[in-house]
Amino acid sequence: MPFVGNDVVDLKEPGNVGKSGNLRFLKKILTAAEMEWVRKAEKPDAALWRLWAAKETAYKVLRKISAKAAFLPRQWPVVWTGRLDGKVVAHDGKAIFVSCFSNEDYIHCVGSDDASVLEKCIKGVAFISGHRRLDPSRYGRQCLKKSIAERCSCTSRQIAVRRGKKNGELQPPHLYIADRKSPIDISLSHDGRWIAYAFVV
Secondary structure, X not given: OOOEEEEEEEOOOOXXXXXXHOHHHHHHHOOHHHHHHHHHOOOHHHHHHHHHHHHHHHHHHHHXXXXXXXXXXXXXXXXEOOOOEEEEEOOOOOEEEEEEEEOOOEEEEEEEOOOOHHHHOEEEEXXXXXXXXXXHHHHHHHHHHXXXXXXXXXOHHHEEEEOOEEOOXXXXXXXEEOOEEOOOEEEEEEEOOEEEEEEEO
């Protein structure tokens, strides 16, 4: 069964603005070639966060494949095969295929261990109105459940998103419909003023 992951980055979040100039941070997460790519980019911040979103997305997929997967962004080069599409190559050679979308406000990336899934993947990004007061995790789940309910002949109330713990660590989220675990794979993300989700029916 293929898995899906996603990540969103708020390009206008104060902590994200100008981060491409933080050499110490870049050295922690990028390969030498990626650092050079960011340096030469017309919009260095956007280039940086596009790489970050791809690696974070890949990690979410890899965690579903193996609970022992560690986040090693500097060891995972991103290979772009198109303007917004590419793959993240993990240290064991495993490829996670990614597709990114960006505008002036955010970058959203979705990914899977099966390239064909990206064409079928249902995804969404939503603005968190009054985001300093609203719980982004709860809002993200609400948006995800609404989107799934529209496609699965059920109501949002019948849908639940649950995350278990293993050795004290939160595990990837699972979807339940009418209290039964669903085969639909889901991914949730939030940053700054935005939430995002992805799933495959």
